[in-house]
Amino acid sequence: MSRVKEFDFEYFIGPAHPGVTGNMNYHIWAEGDTIIKIEPNLGYLHRAFEKLIERRMWIKNFPLIPRICVPDPDVNEVLYAMAIEKLMGIEAPPRAQYLRVFMLEMSRMASYLFYFGGVAGTLGLYTLPNWSIGDRDYILDRFEEISGHRIYHIYQTIGGVRRDIPDPGYIERVLELMDYLEKRLKDYDKVFFEHPIFKKRAKGVGVVDKETALKFSVTGPNLRAAGVPYDVRKAEPYLVYDRLEFNVPQVFTDGDVYSRVMQRRLEFEESIKIVRQVMENLPEGPVNIKLRNPFELRVPEGEIYVKVESSKGEYGFYLVSDGDVKPYRLHVRGPSFSHGLQLVRHIGPGTNIADIPVILFSLDICPPDAER
Amino acid sequence: MSMEEKIVEELKSILGDLGEVWIQREKRVYAKVPKNLVLPILAYLKDKGFHQLTTITCVDWIKRGKFELIYNLFSLYHENIHVFIKTELERDKETMPTAIDIYPMAFDYEREIHEMFGIVFEGHPRLDSFILEDWDGPPPMRKDFDTAKYVEEKYGVKDYTEEIWKRMEQPYREEKDE
Numbered sequence: 371m372s373r374v375k376e377f378d379f380e381y382f383i384g385p386a387h388p389g390v391t392g393n394m395n396y397h398i399w400a401e402g403d404t405i406i407k408i409e410p411n412l413g414y415l416h417r418a419f420e421k422l423i424e425r426r427m428w429i430k431n432f433p434l435i436p437r438i439c440v441p442d443p444d445v446n447e448v449l450y451a452m453a454i455e456k457l458m459g460i461e462a463p464p465r466a467q468y469l470r471v472f473m474l475e476m477s478r479m480a481s482y483l484f485y486f487g488g489v490a491g492t493l494g495l496y497t498l499p500n501w502s503i504g505d506r507d508y509i510l511d512r513f514e515e516i517s518g519h520r521i522y523h524i525y526q527t528i529g530g531v532r533r534d535i536p537d538p539g540y541i542e543r544v545l546e547l548m549d550y551l552e553k554r555l556k557d558y559d560k561v562f563f564e565h566p567i568f569k570k571r572a573k574g575v576g577v578v579d580k581e582t583a584l585k586f587s588v589t590g591p592n593l594r595a596a597g598v599p600y601d602v603r604k605a606e607p608y609l610v611y612d613r614l615e616f617n618v619p620q621v622f623t624d625g626d627v628y629s630r631v632m633q634r635r636l637e638f639e640e641s642i643k644i645v646r647q648v649m650e651n652l653p654e655g656p657v658n659i660k661l662r663n664p665f666e667l668r669v670p671e672g673e674i675y676v677k678v679e680s681s682k683g684e685y686g687f688y689l690v691s692d693g694d695v696k697p698y699r700l701h702v703r704g705p706s707f708s709h710g711l712q713l714v715r716h717i718g719p720g721t722n723i724a725d726i727p728v729i730l731f732s733l734d735i736c737p738p739d740a741e742r
Numbered sequence: 743m744s745m746e747e748k749i750v751e752e753l754k755s756i757l758g759d760l761g762e763v764w765i766q767r768e769k770r771v772y773a774k775v776p777k778n779l780v781l782p783i784l785a786y787l788k789d790k791g792f793h794q795l796t797t798i799t800c801v802d803w804i805k806r807g808k809f810e811l812i813y814n815l816f817s818l819y820h821e822n823i824h825v826f827i828k829t830e831l832e833r834d835k836e837t838m839p840t841a842i843d844i845y846p847m848a849f850d851y852e853r854e855i856h857e858m859f860g861i862v863f864e865g866h867p868r869l870d871s872f873i874l875e876d877w878d879g880p881p882p883m884r885k886d887f888d889t890a891k892y893v894e895e896k897y898g899v900k901d902y903t904e905e906i907w908k909r910m911e912q913p914y915r916e917e918k919d920e
Contacts, residue, residue, distance in 0.1 A: 413873045421883060584818075587794045587847045598818065605822040606769060675770060675814065675824060688799045688812070703797040703814070711850045741873045 378406075383726065385414045392440070394710065394737035396730070400723050408718030408726075410711050416741045423700045428454060429528060429664040431697070436522040438702060439739045441484050444477040445680040447526040450700075452608065453676045453689040454528050457669050464653045466530035467609045472544075472648045473516075473525060474609075474678070475641045479551070480509045481681035482634050482641075485734055489631055490562050492727040493571050498562040505554055508547055515540060528667070530658025541649045548642050555638065563635055572628035576729035578717060579625050586716060587708040590683025592733060595633040597623035602679035614647050616640045627732040634681075634734075668695055682706060682734045704739025711740065745821045746771055756786065769821070774828045777838065783827055784813060784844050791819040795845035800855045804885040807833045809861060813841070831861065840866040858883035 384395040393414035399407040419438055423431050435450050436443035448470050455461060462470070483506040487499035510520040515536050517523040525532055535541070562568055578588060583596040593600055601618045603611040619636035622629035661667060671693040677686035683705030690699040714730065721729060743751075746765045753763045753773050761775035775783055796814040803810055813827040831838060840863040841848040852863045853872040860881035863869065871877060879892050 413875050416873045418882070421889075584793045585846065587796060600818055600822075674766075675826070684796070686796065686814075688797070688814070690801055699799075699801045701797065701799040707797070707850065708847060712847055 381723065383730070384411075392735070392737040394735070394740075396714070396726075398718075398723070398726065403723045405718055405721050405723060405726065408714060410714055412711075412737060412741045415738045417738075419742045420700055420702065423697055425696065427665060427695050428667050428669060428697060432527060433522075433524050436524065437738075438742060439680075439704070439736050440521065441736060442477050442481040442681045443522050444473045444525070445678050445685045446702075447524070448474060448609075449676055449678055449685065449687045450689075451526040451528055452678075453674050453687050454669055456674050456676065457672050457689065457691055458528075459670075460529055460659060462530045463656050463659065464610070465534075465655045466657045468648050468652050469531050469535070469657065470526065471609050471611065471614070472645060473513075473523065473531075475644045475648070476509055476512065478681045479638060479641050479645075480506050480513075482638050483509070485634060485681070485731075486558065486562070486631070488731045489627075489728060490568070492731050493568060495562055495565060495567060498558060501554070501561070502558070505551065508550070512540075512544055512547060515543075527658060528664065529661060530656070532658070534657045535652075541652070544649050545646065548646055552639070552642055555635075558635075563632065568631075569628065571725075571728065572631065572732075573626060574624075575627045575725050576717060576721065576732060577624065577626045578713065582713075582716065583625065586713045588683070588713060589705055589708070590679065590681075591633045591637060592630055592683060592709060594618065594620065595622060595629040596625035602677055602684055606677070608676075608678060614644050616644050627728055630732045630734075666695070668693055669697075677703075680705065682736055682739075683709065685739070702739065702742050704736070704742070706734075706736045706740040709733045710735035710737065745823060749820065749823065749825065752790075753783075756783075766826075769823050771823060771825045772828060773825065777829050777831060780811075780813070780827060780829050781839055781841060781844065784815070784841055787815055787825060787827075788844055790817075792817040792825060794818075795841075795847045795851070796824065798848065798851040798855060800859045800861065800883075802859060802883070802885045803830075804833070809833060809836055809859060811838065811855075811861075836861045837864055838862070839864050842866065857881065860884065 379400045381398040381400060382395060383398065385393045395411040395414065397409045397411060398405055419434065422434060426434065431450065432447060435446045438446045483502040487502040490498035513523055514520050517525040578592065578596055580596045580598060583593050583598065599618050599620050604618060617640060619633065619640065621636060622632040669691045671691055673690040675686055675688050677684050685705060686703035688701040688703065689697060692698040710733065749771050750763050750765060757763065757775065760779060761773055763773045766772050792815040794816040796816045799812040799814065801810040809831040811829050811831065815825045815827065817823060838861055840852055852866055853869060855861050856863060856869045857872050857874055858881055880887055
């Protein structure tokens, strides 16, 4: 910006700020309290995953790859395993596919609980963050039982999942948790989703309408909140999503902060529905294909684009293999690349400085999947 | 005729002998075109309803001496099909006209590819540092970038063995205030 006046202000949100989901910086120019320009700065979480992945064997990438996204790590593992399986022409056994859906949906719910807490926190309603992050821990407990880890599960492998569910009682414990979360959602409604302050601060703020959303490659819940009922789980069913019953809610379609939050709140119920179906219909059988020697594994030459619906939007991997023991190239297409940069530059100017944290948080930007 | 076949027919009728078009698998259509035809094809597909530039992928084929750019387009109006437009650049003439006039989303993808692979996008208004701040080495995602050598030259390598031994030889002494 060339024009700098005495009453122009410069603000820096981030890199360490509760108003942004990760370590990312927004440089803001404002006139009074109206924003005239906003410029995102990446680079605080760059860990060169794409380069590291090229230097490790196929199987050794599994502990590395979930670290691309902290709140929703399982999509990375599942995508990587799915891409390799498609290139090799093998398919995971049905029980493994059901367990993958289970992990994806539990991870989605954990991510949404984080999100609800974050949005409430940016509005100054501090009851919900304490509740929702506390309830997220019960999901992490179930993760720990099944995989041994709480945050990064390293549960997937080529041709299935690493281990079966711990004991028959596990299913009951998961179903009990689902009942608990459903009950808790009613409490959340009282304390946050029907709260007059939330409605007043969120309605009509940070609007991303249908045209803007389609122009700026917005995907996932943000796109559905703008009135486009597109969901990868329905449009291009992967794993066993075509055998499960769930809806794509289309109730709040204004594209503002309120619609985006309520969209996720409604999808949370659908996730509970999916987990219940998975746990009730879990087929018998093995959970993985035994590979001869995973360290000598060579994936046939070829390239493939796979995508799943993550909690933030369309998450895609472009994997290229040249028939060697290591991947030739893996390109991660994270949803935050479109939500966090060009879209924010477009919708930012004209908004009030006090609304910026809630707008940024409501887009659910996860910087690690943008800069990798 | 399925939607994939329709798109392949259409692209074949425009490209003729200048490019190849094929269906890789369900909902994935590939087209390989020469460098000067990429922008016209992107503009044509955008008019047809491919509203979303999902990503631009760059692959460094060092043995062939080529960079490969893959434009990943997506449409809600064509049964959710992805069309991949591939093109190859010579490794010593790595320039490409920018696509931001057609897809505004290309802005940051091109900045990233410029930083990681060193490809110059002609007409791009802002090819400055993006993720790697104050980077002075060669583009790091190229296959010939040697990480260990770069670290050695930039930060130097110090052998600590002697220092550690010296420290271990010293007898332990309590410090006293005098």
